[in-house]
Amino acid sequence: MHACDTIHSNEISCSLSVPLLVCHPAIPPPASEMGVSNKAAYQRVLYSIIVILAGYVAIDLIANHMESFPALHHLSACSRTSRAALSKESLDVKARSVAGEEDDEPAKCRTLEGHLDIDNKSVLLENQVMEDDPYRQMKWIGPPSACRVRGLLIERLDPEMNFRRGFSLRHASDVEDKTHLLPWLLAARVDLGSRRRRVLLDLGANSFFTSLTWFLRMYPLDFTEVHAFEVDDRLLRKPTSGFSEYGNIASPNQWSLMVKQTPGIPPWMLDRISLHHSFVSDFDDDGIRAINITRFVKEKLALTAADAVIVKMDIEGSEWPILNRWMADSEMAAIVDELFVEVHYDHPSMRGYHWARFSPTKRESALALLAELRLHGFFAHAWP
Numbered sequence: 345m346h347a348c349d350t351i352h353s354n355e356i357s358c359s360l361s362v363p364l365l366v367c368h369p370a371i372p373p374p375a376s377e378m379g380v381s382n383k384a385a386y387q388r389v390l391y392s393i394i395v396i397l398a399g400y401v402a403i404d405l406i407a408n409h410m411e412s413f414p415a416l417h418h419l420s421a422c423s424r425t426s427r428a429a430l431s432k433e434s435l436d437v438k439a440r441s442v443a444g445e446e447d448d449e450p451a452k453c454r455t456l457e458g459h460l461d462i463d464n465k466s467v468l469l470e471n472q473v474m475e476d477d478p479y480r481q482m483k484w485i486g487p488p489s490a491c492r493v494r495g496l497l498i499e500r501l502d503p504e505m506n507f508r509r510g511f512s513l514r515h516a517s518d519v520e521d522k523t524h525l526l527p528w529l530l531a532a533r534v535d536l537g538s539r540r541r542r543v544l545l546d547l548g549a550n551s552f553f554t555s556l557t558w559f560l561r562m563y564p565l566d567f568t569e570v571h572a573f574e575v576d577d578r579l580l581r582k583p584t585s586g587f588s589e590y591g592n593i594a595s596p597n598q599w600s601l602m603v604k605q606t607p608g609i610p611p612w613m614l615d616r617i618s619l620h621h622s623f624v625s626d627f628d629d630d631g632i633r634a635i636n637i638t639r640f641v642k643e644k645l646a647l648t649a650a651d652a653v654i655v656k657m658d659i660e661g662s663e664w665p666i667l668n669r670w671m672a673d674s675e676m677a678a679i680v681d682e683l684f685v686e687v688h689y690d691h692p693s694m695r696g697y698h699w700a701r702f703s704p705t706k707r708e709s710a711l712a713l714l715a716e717l718r719l720h721g722f723f724a725h726a727w728p
């Protein structure tokens with residue numbers, strides 16, 4: 345029997361170019377030279393090849409065909425469960441240390457000064473070399489504030505970097521960079537997902553593909569309702585591409601892309617989005633299409649503290665009277681779970697965007713407003 349026959353039999357069938365490897369040593373040498381030690385060497389080579397191939401088959405079975413064997417599948421499910429348990433545990437530990445429930449709230453956190461805690465070292469002054477130079481950090485996550493909001497740590501307010509951080513570091517051309525916000529997002533740390541109504545209010549939405557798309561894709565909460573306000577109806581429109589998530593699957597293999605086209609917003613999500621082409625305001629005025637947003641939230645939407653409500657607000661200065669009203673109304677602090685607000689002010693760095701019209705409001709007042717919101721229990725971030 346030729347050595348190749350063993351390999352070609354059905355017992356071991358592999359795609360490796362085995363015959364070349366095996367046939368070569370199997371060519372019988374002249375009988376006179378074929379000593380006992382030579383024969384043993386050939387056998388060892390053959391056995392090694394069989395062991396290597398069997399190992400290869402076993403690894404392939406485990407790595408690629410686990411699902412075909414219920415028994416093996418059970419094993420892998422076990423290890424997956426324990427992995428999940430492990431990572432859940434580490435998350436719990438993290439949540440506990442983030443929430444730090446055992447810590448007592450320092451008395452200064454019941455004052456505006458407490459929430460205005462600014463580390464002057466982190467304020468970027470012109471021509472000053474900073475200890476931790478944020479210009480040398482692509483993904484800069486600032487330290488937590490000394491004071492918690494609703495018992496949770498939140499980013500320390502930074503009067504320069506938090507206001508358009510990526511932009512001031514020249515890593516983004518406008519407002520795209522939100523890495524400084526990611527570790528602090530409420531829905532990543534508190535279970536908002538089990539609330540029945542999960543609502544996003546995008547006040548001052550601009551076009552569909554800016555903040556609205558960012559929240560739909562990136563914010564870790566599955567919204568059941570989205571209300572987007574933008575007075576200009578040519579600016580804010582729903583995409584009508586008829587994107588189908590089911591039709592966007594390519595059969596999974598390593599040579600093709602897994603989706604056929606860039607995913608869009610599926611129709612069922614579009615159905616949950618309501619567009620409002622009105623001014624977000626503190627008062628109602630049909631003449632100028634202004635809507636009293638506080639009334640809208642409480643009466644029209646009938647939102648309560650039991651709902652998950654995330655608010656993004658970028659309404660060109662109208663935030664001032666509205667937020668002052670909300671701070672005087674503890675019901676609003678209970679309704680709004682998390683608030684992202686672009687506070688408008690006059691500062692040389694923003695005059696190119698026509699922010700001089702917000703004079704005499706200064707950047708320091710914007711900072712104080714954010715601190716005051718936190719003091720009143722709003723989990724508030726500077727947006728963007």
Ligand SMILES: *[C@@H]1O[C@H](CO)[C@@H](O)[C@H](O)[C@H]1NC(C)=O
Nearest residue numbers: 460461462463464465466467
């Ligand atoms: C930081 O600077 C402000 C004014 O620029 C000052 O009022 C405040 O006391 C300083 N804080 C610290 C901790 O030095």
Ligand SMILES: *[C@@H]1O[C@H](CO)[C@@H](O)[C@H](O)[C@H]1NC(C)=O
Nearest residue numbers: 626627628636637638639642
């Ligand atoms: C806006 O609505 C709220 C809630 O209904 C109300 O308390 C407030 O007075 C209204 N604002 C104005 C300016 O009338």
